[in-house]
Amino acid sequence: MISATKDYALELCNVSRRFGQTVALDVVSLAISPGEIICLVGRSGCGKSTLLRMIAGVDTIDSGRVLLNGNEVSGPSTFVEPEKRRIGFVFQDYALFPHLTVEQNILFGLKDRPKQEAADRIAYVLEHIGIAHLSARYPHMLSGGEQQRAALARALAPQPDILLMDEPFSNLDRGLRDRVRDETLSLLRKLGTTVIMVTHDPEEALSAGDRVVLMKSGRIVQTGTGYDLHDRPINPYAAEFFCAFNKVPGVYRDGHVETAIGRFARQLDAGEGSPMTLYIRPRGISVSREAGDISGRVKSRVFLGEVEQLTVLVDGLEQPLQVRTMNRLPPGTEAVGLTVLPDGWLTFPPA
Numbered sequence: 001m002i003s004a005t006k007d008y009a010l011e012l013c014n015v016s017r018r019f020g021q022t023v024a025l026d027v028v029s030l031a032i033s034p035g036e037i038i039c040l041v042g043r044s045g046c047g048k049s050t051l052l053r054m055i056a057g058v059d060t061i062d063s064g065r066v067l068l069n070g071n072e073v074s075g076p077s078t079f080v081e082p083e084k085r086r087i088g089f090v091f092q093d094y095a096l097f098p099h100l101t102v103e104q105n106i107l108f109g110l111k112d113r114p115k116q117e118a119a120d121r122i123a124y125v126l127e128h129i130g131i132a133h134l135s136a137r138y139p140h141m142l143s144g145g146e147q148q149r150a151a152l153a154r155a156l157a158p159q160p161d162i163l164l165m166d167e168p169f170s171n172l173d174r175g176l177r178d179r180v181r182d183e184t185l186s187l188l189r190k191l192g193t194t195v196i197m198v199t200h201d202p203e204e205a206l207s208a209g210d211r212v213v214l215m216k217s218g219r220i221v222q223t224g225t226g227y228d229l230h231d232r233p234i235n236p237y238a239a240e241f242f243c244a245f246n247k248v249p250g251v252y253r254d255g256h257v258e259t260a261i262g263r264f265a266r267q268l269d270a271g272e273g274s275p276m277t278l279y280i281r282p283r284g285i286s287v288s289r290e291a292g293d294i295s296g297r298v299k300s301r302v303f304l305g306e307v308e309q310l311t312v313l314v315d316g317l318e319q320p321l322q323v324r325t326m327n328r329l330p331p332g333t334e335a336v337g338l339t340v341l342p343d344g345w346l347t348f349p350p351a
């Protein structure tokens with residue numbers, strides 16, 4: 001084994017994996033500190049599950065290195081078996097053994113421990129995860145949320161260095177999901193567990209982890225806090241993953257993006273006359289019955305509770321603008337004034 005820095009719980013160095021013609025992971029590098037909670041996101045097929053499988057060691061890599069606590073576990077001439085990696089796994093379907101009780105499921109991962117130690121570990125996780133009263137039940141006798149907690153208890157019992165979770169909350173309905181997720185993550189934080197959690201849900205990714213890792217076609221597009229990814233996306237893919245933007249074509253001139261709905265000042269590293277697309281957040285437009293920078297006509301509105309989504313026709317734009325507002329307009333309002341807020345827009349060259 002090659003020993004590198006122990007500052008990181010996990011390091012991926014130029015990891016690649018192909019399946020025939022498909023490049024599932026394309027020279028991926030990532031370092032994760034102990035106790036960090038990472039949300040791994042990206043569209044279907046971008047390589048999230050493959051990445052978890054390589055870390056867990058249930059599949060091999062073609063090139064690169066994987067290090068756990070500074071020790072190489074996958075590399076050109078190294079392969080440490082999954083059982084020896086001290087990694088816990090929680091799957092989307094929980095994968096509990098149906099013929100074993102909750103307690104027996106947890107015991108399964110502790111078979112090599114002395115009896116008393118295993119019993120102590122089981123008691124500890126049952127209590128901390130709040131399912132001691134369910135220990136004698138079989139999986140089919142548990143609700144979705146309870147099954148999720150049982151799977152978490154089984155994964156945590158052997159005290160893994162890293163916990164990998166593949167869409168762990170996606171089988172739960174919305175209300176339960178938020179609660180189980182908050183409870184689970186606060187417990188994992190308390191235990192100081194390093195976590196990589198795959199999710200499809202952009203909101204979950206922004207809110208749940210310390211850091212978001214966004215993938216596309218086997219590559220990491222951007223890593224950063226939820227605020228970084230949401231407010232400062234590095235490209236249109238990252239931007240559109242977290243927000244359904246209005247897109248307005250424009251041209252860069254004299255420090256401004258010139259569009260059919262006005263000039264937007266920003267210093268850009270772009271040549272005079274370069275085409276630029278303005279990405280305007282639906283919440284980045286204020287709307288009122290007074291005159292604004294832009295005149296529009298409300299085509300339709302959908303009341304969503306906290307906010308209302310308006311579709312507004314604007315002269316000179318092929319597509320109407322989508323506007324999300326907390327400002328309740330009187331029924332039947334047609335003519336509106338719109339103003340794009342200073343931090344309500346981004347700009348990128350056209351894709």
Ligand SMILES: Nc1ncnc2c1ncn2[C@@H]1O[C@H](COP(=O)(O)OP(=O)(O)OP(=O)(O)O)[C@@H](O)[C@H]1O
Nearest residue numbers: 019022023024042043044045046047048049050051
């Ligand atoms: N064993 C395999 N054989 C062939 N192709 C595979 C295999 N495993 C994964 N792939 C391909 O590799 C790519 C990445 O798959 P992966 O399951 O990692 O994506 P994902 O981001 O987890 O997708 P999803 O969000 O749909 O679960 C996909 O194109 C997939 O079809």
